Amino acid sequence: MKPVNQKAWLLVLPVLLIVAFSAVIPLMTVVNYSVQDSFGNNQFFWNGLGWFSELLDPKSDLGSRFYDSLWRNLAFSGIILAIEIPLGIVVALSMPRQGWTVSATLVLMALPLLIPWNVVGTIWQIFARGDIGLFGAAVNALGIDFNYVANPLAAWFTIIVMDVWHWTSLVALLCYAGLKSIPDAYYQAARIDGASRWAVFRTIQLPKMSRVLLIAVLLRFMDSFMIYTEPFVVTGGGPGNSTTFLSIELVKLALGQFDLGKAAALSIVYNLIILSVCWVFYTVMTAADARADADAGRV
Amino acid sequence: MARITLDKLAHSYKPDPQGPQDYALREVDHVWRQGGAYALLGPSGCGKTTLLNIISGLVVPTRGRILFDDVDVSRQPTEARNIAQVFQFPVVYDTMTVRENLAFPLVNRGVERKLIEARVAEIAGLLDLTSALDRKASRLGADAKQKISLGRGLVRPDVAAILFDEPLTVIDPHLKWQLRSMLKELHRKLDLTMIYVTHDQTEALTFADTVVVMHEGGVVQTGTPEELFQHPAHTFVGHFIGSPGMNILPCAVEGTQALVAGQPVALARRYPALSGQIELGIRPEYAALRQRGEGLPARISRIDDIGRARIARVELGGLKFSVMVPDEAEFDGDEASLQLDPAQIHIYRDGHLVQGEALAAGGQP
Amino acid sequence: MSLVLDNVGLARGGQDLLSGISLTLPKGSLNVLLGATLAGKTSLMRLMAGLDAPSTGRILVGGTDVTGQPVQKRNVAMVYQQFINYPAMSVYENIASPLRVARLPASEIDARVKNAAALLRLEPYLARKPLELSGGQQQRTAIARALVKRAELVLLDEPLANLDYKLREELREELPRIFAESGAIFVYATTEPSEALLLGGNTAALFQGRLTQFGPTAEVFRRPRDLTTAQVFSDPPLNTLSGVKQGDQVALSTGATVAAEGAFAGVPDGPYTIGFRAHHLALDRPPAAAFALPATVSVSEITGSESYVHLDLGAHRLIALVPGVRRLEPGQAVTAWLDPRRLFLFDDSGGLAAALAKAA
Secondary structure: OOOOOOOHHHHHHHHHHHHHHHHHHHHHHHHHHHOEEEOOOOOEEEOOOHHHHHHHOOOOHHHHHHHHHHHHHHHHHHHHHHHHHHHHHHHHHHOOOOOOHHHHHHHHHHHHHHOOHHHHHHHHHHHOOOOOOHHHHHHHHOOOOOOOOOOHHHHHHHHHHHHHHHHHHHHHHHHHHHHHOOOHHHHHHHHHOOOOHHHHHHHHHHHHHHHHHHHHHHHHHHHHHOOOHHHHHHOOOOOOOOOOOHHHHHHHHHHHOOOHHHHHHHHHHHHHHHHHHHHHHHHHHHHHHHHHHHHOOOO | OOOEEEEEEEEOOOOOOOOHHHOOEEEEEEEEOOOOEEEEEOOOOOOHHHHHHHHHOOOOOOEEEEEEOOEEOOOOOHHHOOEEEEOOOOOOOOOOEHHHHHHHHHHHOOOOHHHHHHHHHHHHHHOOOHHHOOOEHHHOOHHHHHHHHHHHHHOOOOOOEEEEEOOOOOOOHHHHHHHHHHHHHHHHHHOOEEEEEEOOHHHHHHHOOEEEEEEOOEEEEEEOHHHHHHOOOEHHHHHHOOOOOOEEEEOEEEEEEEEEOOEEEEEEEEEOOOOOOEEEEEOHHHEEEEOOOOOEEEEEEEEEEOOOOEEEEEEEOOEEEEEEEOOOOOOOOOEEEEEEOHHHOEEEEOOEEOOOEEOOOOOOO | OOEEEEEEEEEEOOEEEEEEEEEEEOOOOEEEEEOOOOOOHHHHHHHHHOOOOOOEEEEEEOOEEOOOOOHHHOOEEEEOOOOOOOOOOOHHHHHHHHHHHOOOOHHHHHHHHHHHHHHOOOHHHOOOOHHHOOHHHHHHHHHHHHHHOOOOEEEEEOOOOOOOHHHHHHHHHHHHHHHHHHOOEEEEEEOOHHHHHHHOOEEEEEEOOEEEEEEEHHHHHHOOOEHHHHHHOOOOOOEEEEEEEEOOEEEEOOOOEEEOOHHHHHOOOEEEEEEEOHHHEEOOOOOOOOEEEEEEEEEEEEOOOEEEEEEEEOOEEEEEEEEOOOOOOOOOEEEEEEOHHHOEEEOOOOEEEEEOOOOO
């Protein structure tokens, strides 16, 4: 095979430079900080893996804060996935397939996705307030004591409902796209075979949606695992530390206490967790693709 | 198992149809007997898919009724009709094995497990799928998938009719032969009413005992493959059936003689004085190409070799004409003449066959 | 300007999609790629177009090595099985689109579009949108767009597969004339032997990513180099029997014997596969020397003008294509007749050992 034209690399060069400035250099700085200790006034000392061992030691102060926020994060991601994925599927299944209502529904569904993160936070901060918020006041009027500033359960409830409101339509739209790609003949065949509504879902719709669902799970996991703006705006991580997620903890460490070394070590571990989750998804997805290709007789 | 009666069926996709041009399916009136093999043949847009959808219950006809035996099913949903259907693109349940696919319609109907197993084994045997029973259906080729689709219909003991909607479209040519002969064998063994929709004349003619030729929303002729080939009732049938189709030439007819491109052609029947657009039809198989001077003068434009035969494309006084020529025939240059078999010539008025009066034996003048 | 593939191969994920393909397609030629689905037709066309680069071998256009050169740099046009047109543009603008991209003067564009439209009988529809046309007309529009570019290489990937039977027949008849007037190299992929025969030109038979034979279409049909080519190029499928040649006789597994005369005399003794086509198996005794094969009817299919009779001969299933209507009951015993001059002898490795018929 003839060698490929090497001039093509020149075209990629600007991108490489930008990426170097925006990602590689900051990343190297972070790695640098994570192995050093500073006492202010720009004096740095070698600390080896000290920050990392402290971070991963649950008995240390840093370690306990890290593990607490990590579990909070995992719990949050788990809960919103458990709600948004099934809810998104149900919404997608009940969306209209034809007629003018299709575009109306799509626009409506896309609306929450178009609102900036901090605005979403602000909306819910007000919406859920017990005194002037429609939602908060309504719940209080039912006789339930609802105050997300004081009650951790109420705080969690608020940010979960907020996230579900914000992102379920993304899951629903992805599933809808998957459903639209199923030819009519499948539904007709299922009717002829006497399949129940549930059997149609399990044998036709779910398998055909599985690929987009995997993407939806990945997107929602990543995004919820890195969530910052909305809970920061609504609860600021409180009450107490009850909604302090990894990202909020990180900002507290770096900008609140100016513990650059600890923050750097935390952000590297944070990053590694996300990368490894991505890798797992990538392997699962390529394996599924290869299987689908083999099934279709391509290869 | 059922006799299917189409009672003055017509359908329009418009809410308020005015004239016949608004109908996708113009009035159809037929009785299809139990156990028959029928084909609906016609080009895209001829109404055959509309008719199929009415039979399967996807479309409720604008007018008329459809009866299975003596029960009016016009307004019954698909699942209540006991029909099975094989689609153009194979429909299998991807996540299931072949066995589970075949069992699916019975499982849905709550049939006892033992009975299901026996029935699935029987149908798999018929379709030659036994060795693939435990494989994932999605891993099989298009031909096996079509067999599974068919099998899901056959497992149901109550099935009234099986509908085929261009089932061989995505099958490679050499596998088409196997599937087609398998279908014929199944039809004979199982005594089921089968209805096969296609635009492919070879598939329709080889499969069906009775072929219904459709054109522009209406049925132009219903008959055995032989009748359609020998006595096309309409020039459309003549053109559509046969490869190449019938030669249709404008002509004038007087008694037992036709005038084609200024040349006299002898006819085997006597015709009355005809008005309207008069055409003469003859199949390429019933004409012969001879050396110049032995018939109507013609000019050869091309000879196509289709392997098992050769087709000469000739010009007859400016009219295009196809004629089959034997393997060994040779022609010098492009000058030749055509001989037409009078017994195989049909006369059409405004597209419709005109029945002439038979001449007494040997009474050709 | 000729297109040369020199020992081209393509591997994907450890599997060979194409291997060892060498082809020379001269200027102005029509070349049919014949093979079943997944035989490698589309992969090969993608290499020719420059959409993919081969893993091994070279591709030369007019003597220049273009291996690895991307499609934009090559003068190629392609027509697909799906009717691909710009839905928002008129037929005229669809045909003109490659010329507008090339920034040709308006008068030149107009002349070329009108010319292509005339060739493909699209003149009455130039003002319409593609979706208002029939499938056949839509595909004609796509073909016109490919021709108007005056590409050196025009690739057609099963262009008639989505059309109705009769429309297919019509276009098949016209295409050779249209191709002949263009002067480009045409490559036409199809799964159907009858289509290859009607188009003529050259045929390349493909099987599982290998080129089994390339030559003038009639020659490949009448004298296939091996069993695989004969099977690829037979519809109805090639009939086969097994036989053993010993001395001056070939003994068939059915019990019949054929005198080993002519070309058959020269082959060494041993087992052979005997192939012949369906239209050479007769049910009436032909005037020429023929031998009898007693068989049982399994199914007969009638098309009105011809009958396909499926016959069982011991373990062999044969198909006879006979003229006229034959109503034969399954299970009925018949005698089939076969002219020895129609036989192909294939040796152990599948190569053609001998055939009595002349090549063309």
